[in-house]
Amino acid sequence: MSPERSNVKFIQGNEAVAQGALYAGLQFYAGYPITPSTEIAEILSRRLPEEGGTFIQMEDEIASLCTIIGASLTGLKVMTATSGPGFSLMQEAIGYAIMTEVPSVIVNVQRGGPSTGLPTSVAQGDVLQARWGTHGDHAIASLTASTLQDVFLMTVEAFNIAETFRTPVILLLDEVVAHMREKVVIPAPGEIEIIERLWTSVPEGTNFHPYLRREDGRLPMSSFGGVHRYNVTGLVHDMWGFPSTDPDIAYDLLHHLVDKLENRADSIARHKEYYVEDADILLISYGSSARSALQLVMDRRKGGERLGLFEMQSLWPFPSKTIRAKCEGRRLVLVVEMNRGQIYHEVKKAVSCPERIFLANRFDGVFISPADILRMLNMIQGKGV
Amino acid sequence: MAVKDYLRQRFFPHIWCPGCGHGIVMSGMIRAVEQMGLKKNEVVLVSGIGCSSRIVGYLDFHTMHTLHGRALAFATGVKLGRSDLTVVAPMGDGDALAIGGNHFIHAARRNIDLTALIMNNRIYGMTGGQGSPMTPLRMRTATAEGGVQTPAFDIVELAKGAGASFVARTTTFHAKELTRIIVKAIRHKGFSVVEVMSQCPLYFGRQNKLGDGVKMMEWYRDGTCTIGSKKKEAQPDLIERGVFVDEDRPPYPNQDVEDTD
Numbered sequence: 087m088s089p090e091r092s093n094v095k096f097i098q099g100n101e102a103v104a105q106g107a108l109y110a111g112l113q114f115y116a117g118y119p120i121t122p123s124t125e126i127a128e129i130l131s132r133r134l135p136e137e138g139g140t141f142i143q144m145e146d147e148i149a150s151l152c153t154i155i156g157a158s159l160t161g162l163k164v165m166t167a168t169s170g171p172g173f174s175l176m177q178e179a180i181g182y183a184i185m186t187e188v189p190s191v192i193v194n195v196q197r198g199g200p201s202t203g204l205p206t207s208v209a210q211g212d213v214l215q216a217r218w219g220t221h222g223d224h225a226i227a228s229l230t231a232s233t234l235q236d237v238f239l240m241t242v243e244a245f246n247i248a249e250t251f252r253t254p255v256i257l258l259l260d261e262v263v264a265h266m267r268e269k270v271v272i273p274a275p276g277e278i279e280i281i282e283r284l285w286t287s288v289p290e291g292t293n294f295h296p297y298l299r300r301e302d303g304r305l306p307m308s309s310f311g312g313v314h315r316y317n318v319t320g321l322v323h324d325m326w327g328f329p330s331t332d333p334d335i336a337y338d339l340l341h342h343l344v345d346k347l348e349n350r351a352d353s354i355a356r357h358k359e360y361y362v363e364d365a366d367i368l369l370i371s372y373g374s375s376a377r378s379a380l381q382l383v384m385d386r387r388k389g390g391e392r393l394g395l396f397e398m399q400s401l402w403p404f405p406s407k408t409i410r411a412k413c414e415g416r417r418l419v420l421v422v423e424m425n426r427g428q429i430y431h432e433v434k435k436a437v438s439c440p441e442r443i444f445l446a447n448r449f450d451g452v453f454i455s456p457a458d459i460l461r462m463l464n465m466i467q468g469k470g471v
Numbered sequence: 472m473a474v475k476d477y478l479r480q481r482f483f484p485h486i487w488c489p490g491c492g493h494g495i496v497m498s499g500m501i502r503a504v505e506q507m508g509l510k511k512n513e514v515v516l517v518s519g520i521g522c523s524s525r526i527v528g529y530l531d532f533h534t535m536h537t538l539h540g541r542a543l544a545f546a547t548g549v550k551l552g553r554s555d556l557t558v559v560a561p562m563g564d565g566d567a568l569a570i571g572g573n574h575f576i577h578a579a580r581r582n583i584d585l586t587a588l589i590m591n592n593r594i595y596g597m598t599g600g601q602g603s604p605m606t607p608l609r610m611r612t613a614t615a616e617g618g619v620q621t622p623a624f625d626i627v628e629l630a631k632g633a634g635a636s637f638v639a640r641t642t643t644f645h646a647k648e649l650t651r652i653i654v655k656a657i658r659h660k661g662f663s664v665v666e667v668m669s670q671c672p673l674y675f676g677r678q679n680k681l682g683d684g685v686k687m688m689e690w691y692r693d694g695t696c697t698i699g700s701k702k703k704e705a706q707p708d709l710i711e712r713g714v715f716v717d718e719d720r721p722p723y724p725n726q727d728v729e730d731t732d
């Protein structure tokens with residue numbers, strides 16, 4: 087298929103997010119400027135009103151996420167974008183979106199941390215914050231990507247998962263992916279499936295239970311301003327959405343909130359494989375780190391070494407079964423990431439051979455190179471550096 | 472419609488203590504909606520956290536009980552998502568002005584078409600009587616047994632300074648005035664702030680020996696006066712009630728003001 091010339095773009099990662107969001111049907115964006123995610127807000131401040139949507143710059147990241155949750159309850163597809171410190175401020179409202187089951191997409195373009203850290207440098211240090219940043223037991227969905235075509239696709243997928251499961255979805259990118267430029271082919275309308283919200287079929291005048299789940303666990307919704315009036319609360323609530331301290335209701339709700347994602351980890355899982363089949367050394371990576379990992383794999387394949395790459399595109403729920411199966415029988419597994427081993431430890435937990443799992447990483451604000459990974463690979467194998 | 476038709480009776484009894492003023496505010500809210508002839512499906516209430524914020528669960532509108540201090544941010548999203556709906560944010564004083572102070576001043580600055588209904592009982596009631604930004608100097612709280620050492624905000628002055636285009640104050644003693652003011656605030660196009668002085672006999676009154684709910688309401692009668700009242704000349708300490716600001720300014724997002732020079 088030869089795409090129309092106008093659909094072929096040479097754009098920045100943050101623009102690929104904006105384009106993907108518009109393709110998915112984004113209608114409402116609220117945000118606050120922060121490096122290195124600001125371009126998403128800048129682009130959408132122009133593009134979204136052209137598409138009939140709404141853009142608002144809020145007073146902080148707390149308000150940004152709260153505002154999109156409010157807008158989502160009126161029936162709109164919503165998104166906000168931020169980076170490290172702003173993502174920290176959003177943790178409270180992420181918990182609220184989880185508890186109230188309001189579809190929303192949150193982009194975190196990771197930079198060096200903790201605190202203000204390295205604002206213009208690359209890092210992948212927010213992986214576990216995306217998982218556990220908000221308080222209390224919960225589950226979360228989080229996607230990532232290493233190429234801009236995939237950034238576009240994963241942005242669309244983030245909306246689809248948010249709408250399907252009525253959950254916040256965290257699109258966890260990094261500074262390199264967000265700021266590099268690459269070719270992106272914008273798919274024709276309909277080429278990627280777009281999932282719309284599941285609306286209730288309960289007619290006006292009949293009792294509508296906003297938190298009464300269908301057998302498949304999905305919750306049909308009624309929007310604010312519609313014919314059904316109901317209560318939404320961050321407190322433990324019953325099927326009416328009214329606060330409850332009943333232990334049975336609390337137990338059932340928490341189970342549901344976790345199970346709806348964790349029990350479907352495999353259907354939510356997104357990944358790519360490169361030379362995995364016969365690899366005796368398997369690299370596991372994600373985001374921009376996966377670009378260097380792939381380069382190393384291809385370089386070493388030329389010399390006959392059997393390296394392969396498993397690129398994770400969904401980080402949470404953690405695809406434990408798939409990771410366990412992929413690591414089985416490998417001579418060694420090397421997790422490549424730009425943090426102190428946040429996915430490395432998850433992989434070790436998931437596999438039957440934790441002693442064969444190793445880490446190749448950088449956390450100094452410098453992009454990890456194929457040479458960096460090779461140095462660590464040689465060291466692990468006792469070949470010196 | 473009768474008052475009870477606006478209540479979600481399934482969720483009663485309510486959580487408020489005997490003598491609490493918040494039920495009077497709820498009644499004022501219902502009467503205002505009824506007088507305006509608004510349909511229940513046209514009204515959204517977005518509250519934060521605290522005793523006052525529980526008001527939303529009891530009322531049969533579209534209701535959202537959100538995070539401490541964040542009601543106005545959530546309400547902003549609802550209003551921008553559905554500009555045809557009437558959106559009211561009932562909040563407590565600590566909720567609106569301590570943890571939610573930033574959202575409050577920015578909602579006022581934007582002049583977004585929302586009504587902030589602040590139930591000011593001068594204390595954190597839900598957690599048992601700690602000082603709020605509305606606790607007056609030297610009053611006792613659970614975290615300041617010798618009396619608070621910092622002055623309180625004046626909600627009216629704060630709202631004016633931040634750019635709210637409608638600002639009013641009343642009390643739970645003045646129930647009819649309360650309804651009239653809520654009606655005006657909802658009708659107003661732009662950000663409207665209504666401070667309702669609402670008694671907390673258990674956690675504010677008791678610590679400061681102010682008597683029961685009735686006694687505290689009598690103080691609202693005797694300690695306040697209408698704006699510009701002659702009584703104020705004789706008793707300068709009286710707190711004024713009424714509409715302080717009512718300006719006709721285009722609400723967010725259509726605020727391009729034409730140059731008239």
